[in-house]
Amino acid sequence: MPGNIQSIERAAAILRLLSGPTHRLRVVDLSGELGLSKGTVHGLLRTLQHVGFVEQDRESGKYQLGPALLHMGSSYLDGNELRTRALNWSDSLAGRTQEAVRIGTLHEGQVLIVHHVFRPDDSFQTLDVGSLLPAHATALGKVLLAGHTYLVAELAKRGFASFTEATISDEGRLERELARVRERGWATEMGEMTHNQVSCAAPIIDRSGVTVGAMGIFGPPERLLTARQPRGELLAYVRDAARAVSRELGAIPW
Amino acid sequence: MPGNIQSIERAAAILRLLSGPTHRLRVVDLSGELGLSKGTVHGLLRTLQHVGFVEQDRESGKYQLGPALLHMGSSYLDGNELRTRALNWSDSLAGRTQEAVRIGTLHEGQVLIVHHVFRPDDSFQTLDVGSLLPAHATALGKVLLAGHTYLVAELAKRGFASFTEATISDEGRLERELARVRERGWATEMGEMTHNQVSCAAPIIDRSGVTVGAMGIFGPPERLLTARQPRGELLAYVRDAARAVSRELGAIPW
DNA sequence: TCAGGGTGTACGACAATGTCAAACGCAGTT
DNA sequence: AACTGCGTTTGACATTGTCGTACACCCTGA
Numbered sequence: 149m150p151g152n153i154q155s156i157e158r159a160a161a162i163l164r165l166l167s168g169p170t171h172r173l174r175v176v177d178l179s180g181e182l183g184l185s186k187g188t189v190h191g192l193l194r195t196l197q198h199v200g201f202v203e204q205d206r207e208s209g210k211y212q213l214g215p216a217l218l219h220m221g222s223s224y225l226d227g228n229e230l231r232t233r234a235l236n237w238s239d240s241l242a243g244r245t246q247e248a249v250r251i252g253t254l255h256e257g258q259v260l261i262v263h264h265v266f267r268p269d270d271s272f273q274t275l276d277v278g279s280l281l282p283a284h285a286t287a288l289g290k291v292l293l294a295g296h297t298y299l300v301a302e303l304a305k306r307g308f309a310s311f312t313e314a315t316i317s318d319e320g321r322l323e324r325e326l327a328r329v330r331e332r333g334w335a336t337e338m339g340e341m342t343h344n345q346v347s348c349a350a351p352i353i354d355r356s357g358v359t360v361g362a363m364g365i366f367g368p369p370e371r372l373l374t375a376r377q378p379r380g381e382l383l384a385y386v387r388d389a390a391r392a393v394s395r396e397l398g399a400i401p402w
Numbered sequence: 403m404p405g406n407i408q409s410i411e412r413a414a415a416i417l418r419l420l421s422g423p424t425h426r427l428r429v430v431d432l433s434g435e436l437g438l439s440k441g442t443v444h445g446l447l448r449t450l451q452h453v454g455f456v457e458q459d460r461e462s463g464k465y466q467l468g469p470a471l472l473h474m475g476s477s478y479l480d481g482n483e484l485r486t487r488a489l490n491w492s493d494s495l496a497g498r499t500q501e502a503v504r505i506g507t508l509h510e511g512q513v514l515i516v517h518h519v520f521r522p523d524d525s526f527q528t529l530d531v532g533s534l535l536p537a538h539a540t541a542l543g544k545v546l547l548a549g550h551t552y553l554v555a556e557l558a559k560r561g562f563a564s565f566t567e568a569t570i571s572d573e574g575r576l577e578r579e580l581a582r583v584r585e586r587g588w589a590t591e592m593g594e595m596t597h598n599q600v601s602c603a604a605p606i607i608d609r610s611g612v613t614v615g616a617m618g619i620f621g622p623p624e625r626l627l628t629a630r631q632p633r634g635e636l637l638a639y640v641r642d643a644a645r646a647v648s649r650e651l652g653a654i655p656w
Numbered sequence: 657t658c659a660g661g662g663t664g665t666a667c668g669a670c671a672a673t674g675t676c677a678a679a680c681g682c683a684g685t686t
Numbered sequence: 687a688a689c690t691g692c693g694t695t696t697g698a699c700a701t702t703g704t705c706g707t708a709c710a711c712c713c714t715g716a
Contacts, residue, residue, distance in 0.1 A: 153449040153674065155409050155703065160453035160470075167474045171481030175664060185705050190665065192703095195407040199414035200509065209664055209712095213478040215509040216414075218516065220421045221475020222532025224467040227425030239526070255454065255469045262472065270522065272493070275529070278476025407703065409674065429693060439676050444694065446674095463693060659716085666709070673702065680695070686688090 158182065159192050163201060163213065172210040221278060230352065230361045231262045233396040238265050238363065241389040245382050247365040247372065250276060251352075252288040254296065257303050259289045259362075267367065282341065284308045284322055285315050287349035288362040290335035294326045295351055295359025314340045334387055335364075336378055344368055348378040350390035355398030363390040412436065413446050417455060417467065426464040475532060484606065484615045485516045487650040492519050492617065495643040499636050501619040501626065504530060505606075506542040508550065511557050513543045513616075521621065536595065538562045538576055539569050541603035542616040544589035548580045549605055549613025568594045588641055589618075590632055598622055602632040604644035609652030617644040 162178055179189040193211055196202040200216030225231055234251050242249045242265040251263040259281040266273045283289030283303065293300055300323060308317040316322050329335040334350045349364025364386055365372070372378055416432055433443040447465055450456040454470030479485055488505050496503045496519040505517040513535040520527045537543030537557065547554055554577060562571040570576050583589040590602045603618025618640055619626070626632055 152452055153409050153413075153445060155407050155674085156413050156446070156449045157453060159407075159410050159413075160455065163474055164470075167477035171477065176662090186664085187666085187706075188704055191407060192410070194665090195410045198406055199411060201414065204664095212481050213474060215478065215507065215514050215516075216418075217471060218475040218478045218532045219509065219514060219534055220417055220467060221472040221478075223421035223425065224469065224472045224475075225532075227466050253469065255473065260469050260473060262469075268524070275531075277529075278472045278479075280473055409702085430691090440693080441677075441695080442675055448694095458693095657716100660714085662714095663712075664710090667707085668705100670704090671702100672704080673700100675699090675701075677698105678696090681693090683690100683692075685690080 155192065158184065158188075159196055159201075162189070162192055162196065163217075166202065166211065166213050172205060172208070172212045174210050178211075225262065225277070228262060229397065230393075234263060234352070234361075234363065234393045237389045237392050237396075238263055241363070241365070241385055242266070242268055244385045245365050247367045247382070248273065249363070249365055250288060251361055251363045252281065252286075252292065253361045254283070254292045254299075255280065257283060257299060257306075259283050259286055259292060262361070282309060282311070284317070285311055285337065285341040287335045287337040287347040287364045287366070290326060290329050290337065291349045291351045291362035291364070292359060293322075294329040294335065295353075297326075300326065311341045312339055312343055314338055316340060334383060335362075338369070338373075338376075346372050346378075348372070348383055348386055350387045351394075352390050352397070353394040353399045355400075357399070360397070361393075363393060409446065412438065412442075413450055413455075416443070416446055416450065417471075420456065420465065420467050426459060426462070426466045428464050432465070479516065479531070482516055483651065484647075488517060488606070488615075488617065488647045491643045491646050491650075492517055495617070495619070495639055496520070496522055498639045499619050501621045501636070502527065503617070503619055504542060505615055505617045506535065506540075506546065507615045508537070508546045508553075509534065511537060511553060513537050513540055513546060516615070536563060536565070538571070539565055539591065539595040541589045541591040541601040541618045541620070544580060544583050544591065545603045545605045545616035545618070546613060547576075548583040548589065549607075551580075554580065565595045566593055566597055568592055570594060588637060589616075592623065592627075592630070600626050600632075602626070602637055602640055604641045605648075606644050606651065607648040607653045609654075611653070614651070615647075617647060 161182055165181055166173060175186055175189055179186045193202060200214045202211050203214040204211050238249045246268055248267040249265040250261055252259040252261050261276045261279045264276045283293050304319040310317045316325060336348045338346045346369045347364055347366035349362045351359045352361035352363055354360045415436055419435055420427060429440055429443050433440045447456060454468045456465050457468040458465050492503045492505060500522055502521040503519040504515055506513040506515050515530045515533045518530045537547050558573040564571045570579060588604045592600045600623045601618055601620035603616045605613045606615035606617055608614045
């Protein structure tokens with residue numbers, strides 16, 4: 149790997165920090181975190197500001213992400229084949245199941261939500277598109293991990309965070325769970341990330357056979373489950389929809 | 403303005419091209435467009451790919467935007483004070499008016515949609531968050547331009563595109579329209595961007611008195627208009643909501 | 657009112673850094 | 687089989703970004 153442009157890598161590191169839990173950071177915070185001199189960070193920030201990637205709060209002097217990123221994020225979605233192909237199918241899946249639908253793909257070992265259809269009722273729901281979810285604690289993530297085995301060992305180094313008492317945070321148990329996912333062709337998750345919230349999902353596969361995404365529904369257990377298992381008809385709808393999208397992507401019907 | 407880091411500016415230019423109408427571009431397209439050597443562009447792309455800002459379609463070799471941008475875009479929204487403060491008010495505005503609500507801010511002379519609440523019925527609607535709309539052909543844009551007068555002359559240099567026969571594409575007419583917007587405190591738009599689609603909007607003002615955003619509703623004329631003017635009660639709701647958000651931002655009540 | 661520590665910002669000098677043009681390998685065409 | 691187009695790699699040059707220091711500014715507390 150001959151030469152990566154380091155000023156760009158540093159700029160990206162700054163943006164990554166700014167998209168973390170603290171949305172506004174000072175120059176010294178960034179320079180400390182990155183181990184760079186104040187002046188260097190300031191130069192990077194100035195150009196990032198000039199291109200609209202960051203903006204500065206004139207009162208506090210702190211820096212935050214800029215509007216250009218929002219537009220580029222939505223442009224990414226427009227060009228994303230997975231999402232484009234899945235648009236219709238996810239709508240009809242939501243209609244059939246009467247549940248919220250999400251489509252995710254892997255990004256840095258987490259699940260990036262690229263599409264989200266609200267549950268078709270009038271309840272207030274917040275859009276998850278653009279969110280990063282933990283892979284080991286969501287049905288979408290399990291499906292994706294099942295298709296990219298090498299990742300599990302890598303993620304294990306950082307450890308698997310526990311969100312509820314149901315979270316699978318042991319590598320061995322997770323591996324066994326993923327093996328089941330692979331053989332059955334779908335995954336479930338039972339309150340492993342949020343209490344009173346369960347989900348199931350199936351893989352989306354492209355023409356070369358790799359799992360490029362996952363599609364699933366989520367909601368309260370009393371609606372999705374019978375006898376501690378996903379209701380059969382819901383599961384069938386999910387798997388059918390994911391298979392339909394795969395076929396649109398050029399996968400050989402299976 | 404001593405020294406902007408040019409590799410970052412060039413990287414940003416690449417990303418801007420990739421977020422244009424053509425979502426997949428080749429190295430030569432980019433190098434031609436930017437006037438840079440193929441090798442340079444390739445180096446930039448490699449680094450951008452490494453940080454997840456672009457990805458390469460392995461079959462065609464073309465480059466497109468990457469998933470990291472999606473996450474950063476949504477992170478921008480999380481940290482955006484305008485949107486955060488407006489969340490509740492836009493929901494209630496949509497409920498009261500039974501119409502779709504949008505909130506926009508200025509970005510590079512256009513209207514960047516930072517929030518969008520669907521019309522509360524079951525019709526299929528596509529999310530506009532992240533979209534860039536022309537400022538001169540939307541009610542949101544007129545409100546924003548009315549608060550940033552200097553921009554009109556600047557935009558006039560590039561010309562005002564015509565979308566329908568109602569579009570105001572003459573600078574003088576637009577200036578007069580904006581003067582009316584300023585004195586009335588709200589703007590309308592009647593099929594000037596899309597046929598059979600009208601909108602009205604009011605300004606959102608921060609503690610220092612500058613117009614930082616605009617909030618409005620849009621929909622078919624038969625629901626929004628009476629006698630070729632926005633229905634009084636809808637307009638009142640819009641203005642009330644925008645004023646409420648302004649107050650949350652610290653603006654002095656007026 | 658005046659020091660003090662904190663911040664964001666500007667300025668240089670040095671050399672590490674990114675750039676360019678030319679060459680390579682690999683497709684699909686002709 | 688030669689050719690044209692692409693993405694990619696290489697290596698030498700000097701442009702470019704980096705670093706430390708120094709400045710201007712805003713708070714805080716005495």
